[in-house]
Amino acid sequence: MKTRAVYNWLLNIQSKRCMLCLASADTGRELCHACHLDLPWLGPHCRVCALPLPNEGQLCGQCQTSPPGFARVIAPFRYAFPLDSLIPAFKYHQQFAFGRLMAELLAEAIAAEYDDAGPVECLVPLPLHHRRQARRGFNQATELARPIAGALGLPLLPKALQRVKASESQLGLAAADRRRNLHDAFRCPAAPLIEGRHVALLDDVVTTGATVRAASRTLLEAGAREVSVWCVARTP
Template sequence: MLCLGAADTGRELCHACHLELPWLGSQCRMCALPLPNDGQLCGQCQTSPPGFVRVVAPFRYAFPLDSLIPAFKYHRQYAFGRLMAELLVEALHDAYRDSPRPECLVPLPLHGRRQARRGFNQATELARPIARALELPLSTGVLRRVKATASQQGLPAAERHRNLQGAFRCVRAAPIEGRHVALVDDVVTTGASIRSATRTLLDAGAGQVSVWCIARTP
């Protein structure tokens, strides 16, 4: 799918391209921000704990992910989404080898008007194959984005956080009550969206929240 060579990894990817993907490496143990040393906490997580338990993100948001994700998200290249979901499942098997997995998946929602324009929610399309592969329930009607925020792209961190205050509402708490929830999204940048959604899920009765995404922006 990347170099047009023979795929020899069990998915539409060759071994050489798989090795050259922008693997995340050393990171903050809570928000997955790239750090010089693994297992540390970044400054933001020390001063303002995010609420979620951890972020699982196999990649940095860099080439070729910075081309594949927009192609999937804005141009309906679903094959790229399927490939990235498979890679995330691989990372999740490693991440939860010695600890229990979350009990259900909740995709980060788009506001209704934005989803109508785009035609689909990329987080839901990523979450479907992940839920099937891990045999976990997918709860698509739990969270609703009730505030039509301006685009987050290009905004500094402080404005992103202000932009998202009161952006989410839990409309169906039963599937998450007392459970460890995996919140699924494509990319984590400042973490403003996932922090806001995490607070909403915890306030609605979720026991714990982890975040699963494809890539983390440095």
């Protein structure tokens, strides 16, 4: 029996393949070392909103002229290949294995930044409007947040924030139009759960930052002491 158990364990290890190139996975997850190195790591970025910049430690123009409300964005990657394929496959085609991989990578980045969860006291996934979630069948932010909350030992509050305005898609909108599109888009029906706490707001991608700015503002107005944003990728 012991020999068979060892054989099955070895077979399982050998059968794990990299999701990106199908080589043997040798990183402790379904990713090989070479593909892990080739991921579009963020590099130098704005110290508040994580916008990619030429030099580390700078503050982007938007954060200088219009501070966002949230304390900082943690994003390990730029939104570039292969994440610009993996994230849509997860969101729109229910490829949950890709979501699991991205949650593992994000949890690792957060732990490196904070020494585990550090000062953050609870985790709130960015909500979808209920009609969009019904069409999609799930909220990708919640699916990412569940394993991260478990890994970091954080309370997960999936109903602390609601999207009450079925705004049009943000794709293709100018920054000012995005802000107007998100006016009064969120509400916080569970203010006592976040009052006085440092909240991490989690989403898959931060593009212009308009959505997480609006959601952060709602959380702060409801009594959150501080809001940080965690996401898998930041657009250039």
